[in-house]
Amino acid sequence: MTAKIKPSKGAPYARILGVGGYRPTRVVPNEEILKYIDSSDEWIRTRSGISTRHWAGPQETVAEMSVEAAGKAIADAGLTAEDVDAVLVATVSHFKQTPAIATEIAHRLGAGKPPAFDISAGCAGFTYGLTLAKGMVTEGSAKYVLVIGVERLSDLTDKEDRATAFLFGDGAGAVVVGPSDVPAIGPTVWGSEGDKAETIKQTLPWDVYRGANPEDVRFPAITQEGQAVFRWAVYEMAKVAQEALDAAGITADELDAFIPHQANMRIIDSMIKALKLPEHVAVARDIETTGNTSSASIPLAMERLLATGQAKSGDTALVIGFGAGLVYAAAVVTLP
Amino acid sequence: MAATQEEIVKGLAEIVNEIAGIPVEDVQLDKSFTDDLDVDSLSMVEVVVAAEERFDVKIPDDDVKNLKTVGDAADYILKHQA
Ligand SMILES: CC(C)(COP(=O)(O)OP(=O)(O)OC[C@H]1O[C@@H](n2cnc3c(N)ncnc32)[C@H](O)[C@@H]1OP(=O)(O)O)[C@@H](O)C(=O)NCCC(=O)NCCS
Numbered sequence: 295m296t297a298k299i300k301p302s303k304g305a306p307y308a309r310i311l312g313v314g315g316y317r318p319t320r321v322v323p324n325e326e327i328l329k330y331i332d333s334s335d336e337w338i339r340t341r342s343g344i345s346t347r348h349w350a351g352p353q354e355t356v357a358e359m360s361v362e363a364a365g366k367a368i369a370d371a372g373l374t375a376e377d378v379d380a381v382l383v384a385t386v387s388h389f390k391q392t393p394a395i396a397t398e399i400a401h402r403l404g405a406g407k408p409p410a411f412d413i414s415a416g417c418a419g420f421t422y423g424l425t426l427a428k429g430m431v432t433e434g435s436a437k438y439v440l441v442i443g444v445e446r447l448s449d450l451t452d453k454e455d456r457a458t459a460f461l462f463g464d465g466a467g468a469v470v471v472g473p474s475d476v477p478a479i480g481p482t483v484w485g486s487e488g489d490k491a492e493t494i495k496q497t498l499p500w501d502v503y504r505g506a507n508p509e510d511v512r513f514p515a516i517t518q519e520g521q522a523v524f525r526w527a528v529y530e531m532a533k534v535a536q537e538a539l540d541a542a543g544i545t546a547d548e549l550d551a552f553i554p555h556q557a558n559m560r561i562i563d564s565m566i567k568a569l570k571l572p573e574h575v576a577v578a579r580d581i582e583t584t585g586n587t588s589s590a591s592i593p594l595a596m597e598r599l600l601a602t603g604q605a606k607s608g609d610t611a612l613v614i615g616f617g618a619g620l621v622y623a624a625a626v627v628t629l630p
Numbered sequence: 631m632a633a634t635q636e637e638i639v640k641g642l643a644e645i646v647n648e649i650a651g652i653p654v655e656d657v658q659l660d661k662s663f664t665d666d667l668d669v670d671s672l673s674m675v676e677v678v679v680a681a682e683e684r685f686d687v688k689i690p691d692d693d694v695k696n697l698k699t700v701g702d703a704a705d706y707i708l709k710h711q712a
Contacts, residue, residue, distance in 0.1 A: 341672060521675055521691055529679045560672050 304434030305473030308427065310630045311373070311438070314366025315597040316359045316466045317584065318350040327460045330453040338460045343559020347463030347585030349448040356388045359466035360399045360444045363593070367468035368403070370630065373438060375403040378470070380436035381410040382426060384419025384589035386618070387446045388412065391500075399442065409436070416494065417555045417617025418484070419443055419589030420467070424613075425482040425623060427471035442468040443589035450496065452515035461558075462516070463585030467593025469630070480542030483534050484623035490526065494518040494618035516618075527561045527616060531624075532568035535614045538624035539569075549575050550609035551599055551629065555616055556581035556591040565614075576604040588617060596629065605629055632711050633685055638704045645680045646700075649673050659701035667700075677703075687711045 323346050324335040338344055350359065360383060368375055381403075383396040396410035415422040420443035427439035447462035471479070498514045535554070539546065552575050554562055559581055566577060578595035587594060592613050599605040607629055614624035633641065643657035650669050663669040669677060674697075678689050681703065687710045689697075697703045 340670070519691075521671065521694075524672055525675050525679060525691065528676060564676055 302434035304432040305437070306432070307474040307477045307479075308431040308471050309474035309478030309628055310424075311470045311472045312367045312369070312371025312630050313467070313469045313593055313597045313600065314363045314368070314370055315468070315590075315594045316362035316366075317594070318348040318354045318359070318464050320349050320351055321346050322349045324460065327453075331456045331459045333456060333460065341558075341560065342461060343562075343579070343581055344460060344585050346583050348465055350446050350464040354446075354464070356385060356395055356444050356446055357398050357402065359446075359464070360395070360442045360468070361402050363444070363466035363468040364399065364403055364440055364442055367440065367470050367593075371438070371470040371472065373470060375405045377438050378403065378405040378440045379408045380427070380430055380439040381405060381408050382413055382423040382439065382441050383411075384413040384415060384423045384441070384443045385445060386414060386416060386419070386588060387450055388444075389449070405440070415589070415621050415623075416619050417557065417586070417588045417591065418615035418619070418621040418623045420592045421482070421613055421615035421623035421625065422484065422621070424469070424471065424479065424625065424627075425484065428479045428482075431471055431473055438470055438472045440468060440470055441593075442466060443587075443591070443593050445588045445590050447516065447586070447588055450514065450516045452497075452512075452517070455515065455517065457520050458516060458518060461586045463587045465584065465587045465590045465594055467590045467597060469593055469596075478628035480538065480544070480626035482623050482625045483537040483541055485621070487620045490522070490620045492519075493522045493526070493620060524558070524561065526620065527557060528564040528568070531561075531614060531616050531622060532565050534616075534622050534624050535565060535569055535612060538614065538626060539612060542626035544610060544612075544626050546571050546575070548610060549612055549626075551576045551578070551605040551611035553578040553592055553595050553599065553611050553613045555614060556584060556595055557586050557617070589615070600629060633707070635704055635708055638685065638707050639700060641684050642677070642681065642700055642703060645677055645684065649676045649680065657700055659699065659704065661700050662698055663700070663703075664698075681707060685711050
């Protein structure tokens with residue numbers, strides 16, 4: 295017989311309760327990048343907006359940076375690690391396919407035995423995680439969900455590749471998502487375009503090392519078709535951002551902040567124009583001193599916008615992540 | 631209705647003005663986007679995207695490389711517009 299199953303009971307809505315970030319101690323200026331590629335500080339600044347980035351040292355592992363960022367996010371939310379009842383980690387630069395790094399992070403935080411898993415969604419990983427977290431809180435399978443975006447992209451950077459050597463950085467950002475009485479995370483507009491899977495990718499799969507002489511195989515790195523990705527970002531992603539505003543019933547005038555994935559300053563500038571964002575909207579430009587940190591970029595930029603007073607708690611922000619897949623996800627949120 | 635060469639150049643001038651801040655009257659057929667108009671490779675992508683919308687053409691990445699001057703772009707659009 296089909297017995298009656300008791301439904302789970304979630305919160306009416308979800309919100310971001312706290313945010314935290316970790317930036318590696320070593321700051322790498324453009325001059326250092328120029329040791330390996332034929333370029334110039336001027337070119338890198340005008341084409342990408344990047345002047346410095348952080349590269350992690352041996353102690354600043356994916357797990358270590360995550361624990362640091364998560365600890366700050368949990369404290370910012372006014373909670374303790376025991377309150378966390380799910381841990382989602384978005385990353386592409388944790389080098390063990392199994393087990394997920396999320397379980398180690400949960401354990402090291404002292405979060406007890408929460409469900410914990412990793413998300414592979416490139417630079418949209420954080421916004422994918424945010425969307426899952428919102429669903430978990432409102433559906434009732436978790437009350438407080440920790441969402442971490444963390445990368446050590448310097449490990450996956452070919453320092454001699456002119457197209458990418460200057461772009462990537464390392465770091466971790468985290469938020470805690472929990473219950474809310476009012477809507478504070480709008481509908482997510484998300485998707486994938488697998489026909490463009492080749493435009494950003496890891497050069498080689500890990501199994502090329504099977505049976506190969508390591509000296510014959512260059513370590514895998516992230517490569518991209520820069521112009522194709524740029525075109526997609528400025529054209530398609532501006533539309534997705536607009537759809538997220540529409541879905542939330544918010545006009546550009548009502549926004550206080552815009553926190554796009556920090557891929558390239560030129561993409562950010564182009565999106566501002568396409569969305570016709572008014573002057574009063576605070577725009578995250580963390581890329582200048584952080585580079586592109588993939589899934590960590592949005593929480594890191596959010597943390598900085600709040601820490602520098604450019605945005606404040608309760609402000610309305612548009613977030614959009616996009617990257618390898620190609621994948622994307624955008625939503626309007628209330629800032630913690 | 632398909633645009634004439636004159637209309638295309640006028641449209642391109644407006645687009646280049648919007649994206650790179652170049653005065654409309656400087657955008658002439660013989661001008662090179664990168665050398666004369668300060669449109670770098672990424673601004674060129676933005677120009678192309680805007681031109682596609684405005685003139686209802688598709689300009690694939692591979693063809694963008696060949697559009698060195700305003701005249702090249704105008705000819706391309708003239709030939710390919712729907
Ligand atoms: C990477 C990126 C900055 C490269 O810019 P680009 O304009 O596409 O660069 P191109 O390879 O077309 O090169 C344009 C010119 O700059 C030169 N160039 C390329 N790389 C260079 C470098 N590192 N330093 C100096 N000059 C460089 C090229 O030789 C070329 O010169 P030419 O016109 O005289 O031949 C840009 O494509 C980009 O940021 N794309 C988006 C990528 C992105 O955000 N990805 C992550 C998404 S999650």
